[in-house]
Amino acid sequence: RDQPRSRGLGDVYKRQVVSAIRFNWQVQSLPDRVYLREVMLPAMARMKPANVLLAGTRRYTRRYPELFDREVTAVWTIDFDPAAARFGNGQLHRTGDMCKVDQVFRGVRFDMIHVNGLLGFGVDTPESIRAMITACHRSLQPSGYLMLGWDSDRTPDPTHNEEITTRFEHTGFLDAPARHTVTGIEGHDHVFDWFRRGDQS
Numbered sequence: 001r002d003q004p005r006s007r008g009l010g011d012v013y014k015r016q017v018v019s020a021i022r023f024n025w026q027v028q029s030l031p032d033r034v035y036l037r038e039v040m041l042p043a044m045a046r047m048k049p050a051n052v053l054l055a056g057t058r059r060y061t062r063r064y065p066e067l068f069d070r071e072v073t074a075v076w077t078i079d080f081d082p083a084a085a086r087f088g089n090g091q092l093h094r095t096g097d098m099c100k101v102d103q104v105f106r107g108v109r110f111d112m113i114h115v116n117g118l119l120g121f122g123v124d125t126p127e128s129i130r131a132m133i134t135a136c137h138r139s140l141q142p143s144g145y146l147m148l149g150w151d152s153d154r155t156p157d158p159t160h161n162e163e164i165t166t167r168f169e170h171t172g173f174l175d176a177p178a179r180h181t182v183t184g185i186e187g188h189d190h191v192f193d194w195f196r197r198g199d200q201s
Helices: 002-029 031-046 082-087 098-104 126-139
Strands: 051-055 074-079 093-095 110-116 140-151 168-170 179-183 189-197
Touching (some): 031 140, 031 189, 051 098, 074 082, 082 093, 098 126, 110 126, 126 140
Parallel strands (some): 051 074, 051 110, 074 093, 110 140
Antiparallel strands (some): 179 189
């Protein structure tokens, strides 16, 4: 009598795995993810930063650290969800809040912080945006770079936010422009914006 139930649970698990693989493939194929993987992250790697932070870990992000030279760059990862740790960069992964990133990574100062898809998806209020920007500013080296990836239908333009513009300069580097916009599958723009921290402490 237990066998049909066991087979049923196995079928459910198989469907979940297939669904996860399909979703992972779909996300990997999105124009913004293709640009991120094929253009942006390699441009970051060519800067030869000592410490990089990639915020947000999922199945489709787990190979991002491999795009950097491990002999040159320590690629740290962070996610609020403990279950996402398995997709992070091993011992360099931390479970924590980006709004407290300066506390999560005490003693580490980053050359680049890459934040894609948090604005409007967890970091939503003016207070939480202010907290994240302040914490990122504290965590960056002088003249370090902050990348904000955001959806135009989910959050206001960060270049119009004084919490950001008073602390950072909107600028690109190498062949990475200050702003790159991709039209998503639902017709909304996904925007990548680069900011450079001022020299003030």
